[in-house]
Amino acid sequence: MLAVVALVDIATGREAGYMSLLALGPAFASLVGTVRRMLLIGSLALLTSLGLAVYNNLLGTRQSLVSLIVIAGVTAGGLVATVARQQRERELADVRSVAEVAQRVLLRPVPRRAGHLRAAVSYTSAAAEARIGGDLYEVVTGPTGVRMIVGDVQGKGLEAVETAALVLGAFREAAHDEPDLAGVSSRLERALNRRLEGEEFVTAVLVESAADGTLTLLNYGHPPPLLVHADGSVAFLEPGEFAPPLGLAELGADRPAGHRVPFGPDDQLLLYTDGVIEARDPAGRFYPLAERAYLLKAHDPETALEALRLDLLAHVATPLHDDVAMLLLRPRRDEGPSAGRQPALSE
Template structure:
């Protein structure tokens, strides 16, 4: 869940947030320029004043803070310095000093108002995030790290820093027919994609316990999505069934990128026996969903992923070579493997991911 939810920049609301290093340097530079202007004003005393520069002091104080009292105090200090300069250099016309003082007061007022508005907006954003996180936890439940001989790990990375809910979805559950895994990607964005994801997971959780045939589970998912009124979303998905007793696994691919199997240090794609359409489109193209038997021995690792990983691009617009990079990583604990894989993807892209990414790794042990 740590990768599912992004951490807030602030530790507590109302406190100064963490500013980037370059922003802190610019703020300190602004303070130094104001101090230099005041020092020059006192040093010259020749009828020339730099007092209007003091209007920048409350603005600098308001950078990063969410307490209106901070720029207010800075404005009071700036006004006091303007008065001191006026008394020190009597050669400066009074109208100039009055204008400088009025400028400081007006800028202080607007800076305080801006701090209050921004703090209120961020408190509202925090409440929205809380609701979104609760919805995310209800939609994508926590995956157990171990189910019988299987060690499981999952990662969900949102493309947008503020995102909490997306169109990638996954589920791992024990059924009378063994452990069944589901990973899918809704073709769509926003609340419509979230609604589709919720419907898919609800049907899968019911059908996976009732249907002994994994291909029939996929057909029920397709039928449920096709019956949704006025819906244009479809879902690419891959379903995996792993029996409790030693034996082959079963994979049903519904228009999704093929899973990767790590066996004896080699990585291979688990291609479907026939190409099948995404969920909700089977009725348009005909055909059926077919299951593929897969040898899944002790020590083997199976990786399910969405196109947010497979289609990540570098600066030259080349796709991330997932199979090649996966082969170079140690196929040990799934948790460590996914962490290393995500670090490698980010380094390859050089910036944030362009699409949401979900990864699900399962390893069979004795």
């Protein structure tokens, strides 16, 4: 920019008076880079202005002095702006670091093998700003089968994280003690009623997988799970009756009855948050989850889920606007790696 202004000033002669435009250099330099870089650009602009003044025989004239004062003033203002910007960037980096640690502590790894199931989980946080999401998931072996929850807390930030932590803590305790999912959901509702106020709520789907190949689902305003059959056909497990999200018991709605479906030895169940189906491409089209179910064909569930996650990111082609959590479940087979806990795939 400084070179272009200097060339234009030389080409048009002393009467045009383009030297003051050299202040654009330090003005734009304040938007990026360090204080040292800002000082370098400002000094270079001042030297260029002096050189042009000498070349045009304007040294000491009003035009030359005004140019130098403008450049010096813009450089000084740019230094202040650069220091403030770098401070904000450091603060934002600290917030993001704390948010990432908090999210990892909250969403601990799920077991690769839980009872008769194999599990894989993927969590991708929204890239915009430093928001902490309220997406949650957990897998627990209960008294009558393997119990899972995937949910989404209304809102963002630390309050959403607190609510998610409350739900997960209540679920981890209730999933071991309660004889059925209805009891688990009642415990969650009571825990939330002690915490939430106003119109805050949590959408969630609770699933219990019995060893006899039966799934029982309770859906509280959450997107329906996707069942992928062995032959590649898919079905969204819509609840038999709709229920409001957890935390809205004051609406007086009846508790949903358990929705039971068969779960064959080669079937797959995908639980997810609304960040998946509400993700849009640049043309505004929603992510076609059912059409992309074929991506889950990989033998390893972690690999299959990662393929779906990468396809979702490619569909959006821009930073996600909402967190995305996905939990993939398959009937357990004897082959494969030894049991362990799988960290969430994230970015």
